[in-house]
Amino acid sequence: MGKLSVKNVSCTFQKKEDGSETEALENVSFEVKDGEFVCILGPSGCGKTTLLRIAAGLETLSSGEILLNGEKITGPDPKRGMVFQQYSLFPWRTVIENITFGLEMQKIEKTEAQKRAEKYLELVGLEQFKDSYPHELSGGMQQRAAIARAFANEPEVLFMDEPFGALDAQTRNVLQDELLKIWAQKHVTFLFVTHSVDEAVFLSDRIVVMSARPGRVKEIINVELPRPRSRTSPEANRLRDHVLKLLEEERFQKR
Ligand SMILES: Nc1ncnc2c1ncn2[C@@H]1O[C@H](COP(=O)(O)OP(=O)(O)O)[C@@H](O)[C@H]1O
Numbered sequence: 001m002g003k004l005s006v007k008n009v010s011c012t013f014q015k016k017e018d019g020s021e022t023e024a025l026e027n028v029s030f031e032v033k034d035g036e037f038v039c040i041l042g043p044s045g046c047g048k049t050t051l052l053r054i055a056a057g058l059e060t061l062s063s064g065e066i067l068l069n070g071e072k073i074t075g076p077d078p079k080r081g082m083v084f085q086q087y088s089l090f091p092w093r094t095v096i097e098n099i100t101f102g103l104e105m106q107k108i109e110k111t112e113a114q115k116r117a118e119k120y121l122e123l124v125g126l127e128q129f130k131d132s133y134p135h136e137l138s139g140g141m142q143q144r145a146a147i148a149r150a151f152a153n154e155p156e157v158l159f160m161d162e163p164f165g166a167l168d169a170q171t172r173n174v175l176q177d178e179l180l181k182i183w184a185q186k187h188v189t190f191l192f193v194t195h196s197v198d199e200a201v202f203l204s205d206r207i208v209v210m211s212a213r214p215g216r217v218k219e220i221i222n223v224e225l226p227r228p229r230s231r232t233s234p235e236a237n238r239l240r241d242h243v244l245k246l247l248e249e250e251r252f253q254k255r
């Protein structure tokens with residue numbers, strides 16, 4: 001049994017106005033093992049965000065189930081963290097207050113929350129900016145803060161929805177490296193959505209490639225490249241080539 005089991009998940013949205021339906025996900029199944037880094041890759045609109053939102057307990061599925069440690073997911077839980085594409089920090093709170101806020105909501109005592117927030121800010125290299133406000137930080141720094149906030153809750157599973165999608169290519173590479181460093185230190189299971197083939201090949205143990213909408217699992221690929229990885233090795237290029245061909249096939253599917 002996996003840490004996280006996605007079992008025959010389908011999701012159809014119904015428009016209130018006219019009752020018309022959008023089938024976002026159709027019978028999606030896969031497993032994520034404990035401590036594994038799994039990327040979901042697929043064309044725009046294939047239901048990646050919907051799947052993560054269901055797993056995070058923010059959206060309801062039409063049929064199927066998602067299990068964490070064998071237990072059905074029914075709502076949000078601090079055991080499951082989420083990082084979104086938009087930085088989603090509270091603009092009126094300083095960086096450290098953004099982190100301690102969630103911890104205090106969980107009834108973690110103030111000095112402990114402060115200590116923990118500082119530890120994770122150091123881990124992402126933001127200790128000097130703990131008293132800054134989000135608008136005083138670059139996009140990359142804001143996303144670092146969002147990552148520190150997610151880790152500070154010490155979740156078992158982290159869901160990330162294109163967290164680096166809004167960043168420039170160099171910052172994105174730096175943050176990918178840093179994420180892998182933290183992952184090596186902390187025992188966390190990752191389900192990471194991206195539309196970047198490069199990112200999926202660089203980060204993941206396995207890639208779940210999805211079809212165009214309604215999203216289905218098209219292929220699951222084991223990424224057996226040694227870590228630390230080279231972004232440009234012939235093996236990485238071969239894998240990228242294969243994945244790009246899969247996505248290319250989906251471009252011409254009309255449903
Ligand atoms: N709350 C919602 N209500 C209605 N339709 C939705 C809702 N959320 C997503 N959709 C539709 O479901 C499909 C999948 O969306 P999404 O999960 O955002 O795809 P992706 O993240 O892969 O780009 C799209 O057609 C989108 O318009």
Ligand SMILES: [Mg+2]
Pocket residue numbers: 048049050161
């Ligand atoms: Mg999305």
